[in-house]
Amino acid sequence: MSLRVLLILCVSPLVYPDSHSLRYYYTGVSAPGSGLPEFSAVGYVDDQQIDLYNSDIKKNIPVASWMRNKDAEYWRRETETARRTEPLFKHDVRTAMSRFNETQGLHFYQVTYGCELGDDGSIRGYEQHGYDGREFLFLDTQTWMYAATMKQALVTTQRINSHEIQAGKMSKHYLEDECISALKELMEYGREDLEKRVRPQVKVSGRDSDDIMMLHCLVYGFHPRAVDVKWMKNEVDDVPTYQTTHVLPNPDGTYQIRVSVEVTPKEGDSYSCYVDHSSLGAPLLVNWEPERPSVWVTSVVIAAVVVIALLGVAIVGVLLYRKKASGYKATITSETSSESSKDNARA
Numbered sequence: 587m588s589l590r591v592l593l594i595l596c597v598s599p600l601v602y603p604d605s606h607s608l609r610y611y612y613t614g615v616s617a618p619g620s621g622l623p624e625f626s627a628v629g630y631v632d633d634q635q636i637d638l639y640n641s642d643i644k645k646n647i648p649v650a651s652w653m654r655n656k657d658a659e660y661w662r663r664e665t666e667t668a669r670r671t672e673p674l675f676k677h678d679v680r681t682a683m684s685r686f687n688e689t690q691g692l693h694f695y696q697v698t699y700g701c702e703l704g705d706d707g708s709i710r711g712y713e714q715h716g717y718d719g720r721e722f723l724f725l726d727t728q729t730w731m732y733a734a735t736m737k738q739a740l741v742t743t744q745r746i747n748s749h750e751i752q753a754g755k756m757s758k759h760y761l762e763d764e765c766i767s768a769l770k771e772l773m774e775y776g777r778e779d780l781e782k783r784v785r786p787q788v789k790v791s792g793r794d795s796d797d798i799m800m801l802h803c804l805v806y807g808f809h810p811r812a813v814d815v816k817w818m819k820n821e822v823d824d825v826p827t828y829q830t831t832h833v834l835p836n837p838d839g840t841y842q843i844r845v846s847v848e849v850t851p852k853e854g855d856s857y858s859c860y861v862d863h864s865s866l867g868a869p870l871l872v873n874w875e876p877e878r879p880s881v882w883v884t885s886v887v888i889a890a891v892v893v894i895a896l897l898g899v900a901i902v903g904v905l906l907y908r909k910k911a912s913g914y915k916a917t918i919t920s921e922t923s924s925e926s927s928k929d930n931a932r933a
Contacts, residue, residue, distance in 0.1 A: 606632055606703050607632055607700055608765055609629070611698045614678055614679040614694065614695040615679065616680070623642045624672075625672040627639045634650050634780065636649055644665075648661075652779055656775070675695060679695035685738035694716075694718055695715070697713065700761075703766055711757075711761025717738075721735045722734075726754075727761075730754035782810070784840055786807060788804070788805050789803075790873075799851050801859075803844065803859035804844045806836070807836070807842070808863055809839065809865070810864065811833050813841070814861070815845045815860065817847045817857060818857070821858055821871060828846050829845075830843070856874075857873070859874070
């Protein structure tokens with residue numbers, strides 16, 4: 587499952603914050619004994635998976651809770667569509683392997699397609715094909731022709747762009763009409779969940795490394811998925827990102843992301859984490875403050891230093907006293923002995 591998700595990320599298109607989307611991912615796998623289904627299909631509305639079909643269960647099932655409201659006829663139609671598509675993908679993965687002169691091993695052929703509906707009523711469709719996690723070909727939605735991104739895909743694009751097939755025109759009709767209609771219908775079913783807004787929580791931290799400071803901004807607990815996170819210097823200039831994670835799901839249905847930067851702190855400079863999300867009225871700026879010892883800690887340290895200093899003085903005093911006393915005793919003994927010798931001599 588994790589490998590399939592990795593492939594999805596490699597060919598996944600951008601989804602704009604002020605839009606709703608319906609996306610499907612189809613994956614064909616070359617090796618039946620790999621532990622992965624030979625074919626799988628998953629659908630998403632916005633950031634929520636709505637259904638699942640694979641060659642092991644042989645039927646389309648709901649994943650999002652609100653999709654269970656769909657009637658039996660809907661699931662029958664979706665199952666039939668997936669079953670008709672399954673042998674095509676088994677053929678596609680074998681064809682792609684032959685184009686790369688590969689006869690064995692674990693290989694994947696994947697297609698992602700879908701549509702987006704903007705808040706202003708604008709629509710956008712896309713379709714991308716990938717092989718082993720790399721883009722293989724895509725649908726140019728300006729010309730509605732398929733374009734190869736690898737030389738091994740040229741034969742395929744020439745065939746499906748031919749006058750006899752014109753696959754791009756069929757895709758145009760689906761993406762601009764059928765897909766948008768299906769998206770609107772699904773949005774009505776899941777509106778409560780899809781339009782849920784949860785404000786992000788933000789935590790900033792820093793760690794010294796020689797003259798470099800590594801700053802981290804963890805943004806978590808937000809919904810929906812789309813978010814803009816970056817570091818700012820003096821609340822004006824963007825700081826080039828050193829490292830960022832993908833937006834990751836939490837068990838409660840919310841999301842998290844961490845953005846890190848390396849900076850060289852200078853006197854007078856300030857750094858803050860910028861967060862923009864649809865649940866916020868205005869973007870957040872969360873300042874990073876270097877950790878400073880508290881007044882209580884400082885007082886304790888000072889008191890400890892004073893005590894140690896006093897103990898040092900006392901120890902030195904005791905040592906000097908003992909040394910002086912020892913010298914005095916030795917002198918007295920010597921003089922007494924001398925007087926005794928003189929008395930004995932007189933006797």
